[in-house]
Amino acid sequence: MTAKHMTAKRAVDVAGGLLLLLVLAPLIAGTALSIALGGTGAVLRRREVAGLEGRPFTMLTFRTRGPLAALPLLLHVVGGQMSLVGPCPLAPTHRECAGEGRRRLSVRPGLTGPWQISGRSDLPWEERELLDLHYVDHHWLGMDLTILARTLPAVRRRRAARFA
Numbered sequence: 001m002t003a004k005h006m007t008a009k010r011a012v013d014v015a016g017g018l019l020l021l022l023v024l025a026p027l028i029a030g031t032a033l034s035i036a037l038g039g040t041g042a043v044l045r046r047r048e049v050a051g052l053e054g055r056p057f058t059m060l061t062f063r064t065r066g067p068l069a070a071l072p073l074l075l076h077v078v079g080g081q082m083s084l085v086g087p088c089p090l091a092p093t094h095r096e097c098a099g100e101g102r103r104r105l106s107v108r109p110g111l112t113g114p115w116q117i118s119g120r121s122d123l124p125w126e127e128r129e130l131l132d133l134h135y136v137d138h139h140w141l142g143m144d145l146t147i148l149a150r151t152l153p154a155v156r157r158r159r160a161a162r163f164a
Contacts (some may be wrong), residue, residue, distance in 0.1 A: 017077035087108025087132035
């Protein structure tokens with residue numbers, strides 16, 4: 001991976017993350033308010049995950065199910081702990097963060113990735129691992145843009161299938 005590619009990827013992450021935060025601000029605020037009014041407990045769920053080069057960070061998600069839970073991840077994208085596209089975030093103690101799988105830590109974990117557009121929870125774990133490692137070994141900006149373009153339709157298909 002060239003420094004030029006990393007700079008372009010980071011620029012897309014920051015610009016895309018900021019744009020999405022701006023456009024989705026009413027939805028983010030409404031989701032946070034709904035969770036706060038809907039019960040007891042924190043609005044955000046905290047989970048420690050392995051970031052770039054294995055550096056741990058506390059990943060924040062909304063305490064709800066479905067794609068709305070991921071909205072706070074945009075803050076991590078803009079902050080540089082995550083990327084818009086990358087391998088699935090894992091706990092630092094996960095077996096895929098050691099041995100051969102450690103190479104997944106050479107890139108930032110992603111808000112979306114090949115695992116998201118290829119069936120996510122419907123895939124066996126081994127297939128998700130292979131998709132992540134293939135991404136780590138072969139990603140480029142064009143692949144990221146394709147994955148981003150395919151993410152929303154993939155999430156909509158799964159959501160529609162659940163309500164059918």
